[in-house]
Amino acid sequence: MQARNRWTDYELEQIIGNLLRAGVILAAFVVLVGGVFYLFQHGTGRPDYHTFHEPSSDMRSVKGVLRDALALHSRGIIQFGLLLLVLTPVSRVAFSALGFWAEGDRMYVVITLIVLAVLLFSLLGAK
């Protein structure tokens, strides 16, 4: 009877599938909106990607991107959409940990949390 309250791999797969799809669609939509703004505002400028130069710190921190996006700056909105995209697989991993927990699979909860820790280290810690 205990199994009835627990999730199965099948249910976990369905939810993960939906989560991934929703994340990509949402991120693409935000990037598209920001992109349209960007082309209206900067469309007549000249592209400059031949050499790499350090961008403003605003585009490189989560806080800076949020501030820029909330101020409705087009580049900030795009970067916020790209951040949502990066967070899609991260949230998939976080959700899997929850799912394995609900399945009662402790070993895979630990494995999943290790992956989550590496992802968070990459996003927030390392440079």
Added chain:
Amino acid sequence: MNILVFTLLLWLVSALTGFLGALTGLGGGVLLVPVLTLVFGVDLHYAIGATVVSVIATSSGAAAAYVKEGFTNIRIGMFLEIATTLGAVLGAFLLARVSTEVVGIVFGLMLLFSAYHSWQSEPNVAPLAKPDKFSALLKLNGSYPTPQGERTYQVYRVPAGFGLMAVAGALSGLLGIGSGAMKVLALDQAMRIPFKVSTTTSNFMIGVTAAATAGIYFKRGYIDPGLAMPVMLGVLLGSTLGAKALIKMNTKILRLVFSVVIAIMAIEMIVNALTGRI
């Protein structure tokens, strides 16, 4: 050329690249970097940054469908993601510490490997005599749906697969690509996982590996919104259409022609790197 024209052109070419990447099974990433650097003259770091977000978009979009169909083995994926994400962080660290020339050469070699890999048709994965004790311990053995019902399979040589995945992750972090060819190699050649499971599970891992890379690229400023926007939207559209067209097409000839094109691009990248023009 102003930003409007540049962006639209980039979007169009990215869509085409994504389309061909999906049709040939190479994925968008490994093709995008040479297109951005050789055709558009974009700096390698910006090219790699725009590529990594496109890789996340396409792999997550495709993974959504595969996971629901039940081909993906989420335990194999999750376990091996320890190797790929650690490798990716290491690779991303290396990118800031090695010269652009070295990155260009490694990229060229990776392109050659991908070209060679796309020549190969479905590998014949014969089960090995001795099962691996790790595969039972880690609950990696699984089953997948076939027209004749669920078919079960065993997983072999887990440590070798894990090691190869770390290398695939490091290449991902260094080059901003999904390194799908390398992942499939580890899954079907080393671990003897059935083709349908290995390709979908590889794709499942690519998004997480690329996210581990993207976090570091983001903080270094390699991801420029103006460049990544048309590239990501283009590749996402192109690869979605490509995956749909794939079902109706025989891609044998296309794959052959394409491997030659990629081999040429690979050599051009290596020559450019050696002569310091990258």
